Amino acid sequence: MSETIPADTRPRVMVIFAHPDDAEFICSGTVARFVASGYRAQYVLATSGDKGSDDPHATPEQLITTREAEQHAAAKVLGVEEVTFLRHKDGEVEVSIPFRKELALVIRRGRPDVVLTFDPWQRYQIHPDHRAVGMTALDAVAAARDHMYYPEQLVEGLQEHRVHNVYFFASDQPNYYVDITAFMEKKIEALRAHTSQIRTSGLEERMRSRARIVGQEIGVEYAEAFHYLPMMQPPALMRHPNW
Numbered sequence: 189m190s191e192t193i194p195a196d197t198r199p200r201v202m203v204i205f206a207h208p209d210d211a212e213f214i215c216s217g218t219v220a221r222f223v224a225s226g227y228r229a230q231y232v233l234a235t236s237g238d239k240g241s242d243d244p245h246a247t248p249e250q251l252i253t254t255r256e257a258e259q260h261a262a263a264k265v266l267g268v269e270e271v272t273f274l275r276h277k278d279g280e281v282e283v284s285i286p287f288r289k290e291l292a293l294v295i296r297r298g299r300p301d302v303v304l305t306f307d308p309w310q311r312y313q314i315h316p317d318h319r320a321v322g323m324t325a326l327d328a329v330a331a332a333r334d335h336m337y338y339p340e341q342l343v344e345g346l347q348e349h350r351v352h353n354v355y356f357f358a359s360d361q362p363n364y365y366v367d368i369t370a371f372m373e374k375k376i377e378a379l380r381a382h383t384s385q386i387r388t389s390g391l392e393e394r395m396r397s398r399a400r401i402v403g404q405e406i407g408v409e410y411a412e413a414f415h416y417l418p419m420m421q422p423p424a425l426m427r428h429p430n431w
């Protein structure tokens with residue numbers, strides 16, 4: 189007798205970012221909250237952080253191994269079930285049609301209801317990867333929903349996919365705040381998994397201080413800030429998580 193595996197009907201959140209530890213620094217309290225609310229979470233990393241070291245003897249290959257392992261460990265702390273590494277070169281991510289196409293495929297496969305990514309319009313964002321990932325992720329969200337884009341991807345059951353909500357993190361125009369007070373310890377624990385990147389003391393206090401300042405905006409102890417972009421008209425907006 190064969191058993192039928194029940195379909196996974198949980199809502200899905202996908203976090204698209206540039207380097208191992210970006211998500212932990214910026215939005216991991218919210219990721220933990222999505223997971224606690226019943227979402228299936230997936231991380232998508234454009235690079236594996238192969239330039240993230242002060243050590244003159246470090247090689248890109250070693251860094252990729254170390255940092256991907258650290259990212260898996262952080263994901264485990266947060267309950268993120270899938271981590272996808274696209275392995276672009278650190279510092280060299282560009283807004284391009286091939287990258288857009290690659291992310292559209294990732295979105296069509298992962299079928300997220302919600303996407304979290306960098307705000308591509310954050311003023312004075314100096315890291316080119318952060319700008320490029322945010323812009324291309326949004327372009328891919330737009331392309332993934334239309335079957336005329338990259339029709340060669342739509343084989344073997346793969347379909348176009350419409351993301352309902354996008355939350356931009358690292359925004360200088362936040363319009364949405366998430367209370368992460370109950371998830372602050374998880375955020376710090378997840379950040380600690382990035383051992384190779386913790387070069388100074390006082391990290392925990394800096395993280396608490398930053399989240400405390402954001403928390404003041406909505407009168408809670410700790411919060412993270414986003415620019416929220418609804419991608420669909422109601423009733424799909426009902427899926428906007430009601431914290």
Ligand SMILES: [Zn+2]
Binds near residue numbers: 206207210315318
């Ligand atoms: Zn980064």
